[in-house]
Amino acid sequence: MRIAFSPCPNDTFVFxxxxxxxxxxxxxFDVxxxxxxxxxxxxxxxNGPEVLKISYAALPWVLSEYALLPCGGALGRGCGPLVLTKTDASDTNRPAWLTGxxxxxxxxxxxxxxLFRLWAAQNVPGGVGEIVIMPFNEIMPAVRDGLVDAGLVIHEARFTYHSYGLNLMVDLGSWWESDTNLPIPLGAIIAHRSLDLEAISDWIRASVEYAWANPEVSREYxxxxxxxxxxxxxxxxxxLYVNKFTANLGEDGYAAVTALLNRAAEEGLVPKVDVAALR
Known part of the structure; x- marks a missing residue:
C-alpha cells in the first residue's frame, strides 16, 4: 500500500x-x-497513493475519491502558521503594510x-500583491534576503525564525482561535474510499500510540x-503538533474542520463541502 507524507518530525514520528x-x-507500506x-x-x-497527508484546505477537491480519517493528522492550539517580515522593514507591525x-x-x-486569505480579507485593505509559491523551508531565507516582502511559514519555523533576523507580524493560529474558540485544522490524513477505512484508521492510531509509548525508537528516523x-x-x-487530536479528531476537531471549510466556502475560496462526507 502506498502512503505519502512530509519528512517533518510530527509525520515521521506518527508513522x-x-x-x-x-x-x-x-x-x-511504500512511502x-x-x-x-x-x-x-x-x-x-x-493514480495517487492510497493514503496521504494533505492540507485541510485541499480536502474539498478530493472528498469524492478520498475519505478523511479521524487520526494521524495535525490539529491543535498554539500551533498555527505565522506571517513574518524582515526586522528592518518599516511599519511591519501593521497588517496594512502588506497591501500590494x-x-x-x-x-x-x-x-x-x-487562513492567511481569510485573515487578509479582514485586515489588509486593497489586498496583498503577488503570491509566490515555494517549499516551506525556502520561505524564511527568501524573506531574509529580500526576495519577498513577507512569508507565511509553518512547522518548525515557529521555533527558528528569530535566527533568520525576522519578526512576527501575526500568528494566524492565535487569530483563528480568538475568532472561533476552536483548534486549528492544519494537516489531514486521507485514504481512498475503496479501502477498509476502519482498518487503516486502527493501524494509524496504533502507530501513534506506539510512538508515544516508545519515543526513543523513532528518534534516528x-x-x-x-x-x-x-x-x-x-x-x-x-x-506541539502530535497531541490528542492526532489520536482522535473528536467533536472539537470535526467542529474546527467544518468551521474552516464552511467559512472558506462562504468566501468563495473552496468548493462547498457536504459536512456528512467528513465522517
Missing part, C-alpha cells in the same frame, strides 16, 4: 511504527516523502494560505528526515 512493520496486522504542496497535488491524481506586497506561501491549497533540525527543535515540533 514510524506503521512504515517499519511494528503495527500488527498492517500491510507493508513517499514530499512537501505538502506535492502531496496536495498527488491527492488530485487518479509580495508574499511567499507554502502551497496554494495549504491550510496556512487559506525522525532526525534523518528532519532537514538537519537540531534534536531539541525536532522534539519541540513533535510536542
Amino acid at each position: 514510524h511504527a506503521l512504515v517499519h512493520g511494528l503495527v500488527p496486522g498492517a500491510p507493508k 513517499s516523502y514530499a512537501d505538502i504542496d506535492i502531496t496536495n497535488s498527488l491527492a488530485a491524481n487518479p 506586497r509580495r508574499v511567499a506561501v507554502p502551497s496554494e491549497r495549504s491550510t496556512a494560505y487559506l 525522525v532526525l534523518r528526515h528532519s532537514q538537519e533540525l537540531a534534536p531539541e527543535v525536532a522534539q519541540a515540533h513533535i510536542d
